[in-house]
Amino acid sequence: MIVTSIGLAAAFLTIFSFIPQALHTIRTKNTSGISLYMYSIFTLGTLLWLVYGLFTANIPIIVANGVTLLFSAIILFYKIKYK
Amino acid sequence: MIVTSIGLAAAFLTIFSFIPQALHTIRTKNTSGISLYMYSIFTLGTLLWLVYGLFTANIPIIVANGVTLLFSAIILFYKIKYK
Numbered sequence: 001m002i003v004t005s006i007g008l009a010a011a012f013l014t015i016f017s018f019i020p021q022a023l024h025t026i027r028t029k030n031t032s033g034i035s036l037y038m039y040s041i042f043t044l045g046t047l048l049w050l051v052y053g054l055f056t057a058n059i060p061i062i063v064a065n066g067v068t069l070l071f072s073a074i075i076l077f078y079k080i081k082y083k
Numbered sequence: 084m085i086v087t088s089i090g091l092a093a094a095f096l097t098i099f100s101f102i103p104q105a106l107h108t109i110r111t112k113n114t115s116g117i118s119l120y121m122y123s124i125f126t127l128g129t130l131l132w133l134v135y136g137l138f139t140a141n142i143p144i145i146v147a148n149g150v151t152l153l154f155s156a157i158i159l160f161y162k163i164k165y166k
Contacts (some may be wrong), residue, residue, distance in 0.1 A: 010135050017124035020120035052093050
């Protein structure tokens with residue numbers, strides 16, 4: 001029970017950590033410190049996670065990676081537009 | 084088989100995407116575009132994932148989050164030191 005809670009807290013934190021980065025990037029348009037390679041690779045990775053989740057009908061994987069993909073794609077878009 | 088390969092490729096990409104960001108940050112010491120909140124929350128999240136992996140003896144979770152925690156912590160350290 002405690003272990004499951006730790007896992008859920010871990011998932012919650014790693015998924016929603018991209019929201020402050022996306023807001024920071026949208027507000028400041030400062031993307032100089034952000035790695036284009038990281039967000040290209042990471043966005044492709046979360047897209048593949050989403051495909052994997054859809055194929056295996058795994059709702060937690062679909063939800064988690066749907067949310068993360070959205071914010072990661074926003075950051076990547078800004079990085080490409082304002083680099 | 085193809086679906087498992089998609090999942091493994093997804094895991095590989097999302098784990099190793101933090102390496103170019105860490106190298107970029109170490110090389111340039113430019114952390115102005117990086118969100119302190121993101122890396123604080125994300126590093127705590129991967130630490131909890133690692134704890135969860137150790138409690139459940141889940142080797143893939145331990146390996147994936149051990150690697151990600153290392154690079155995330157490096158980026159967080161630079162963000163605090165050079166902000």
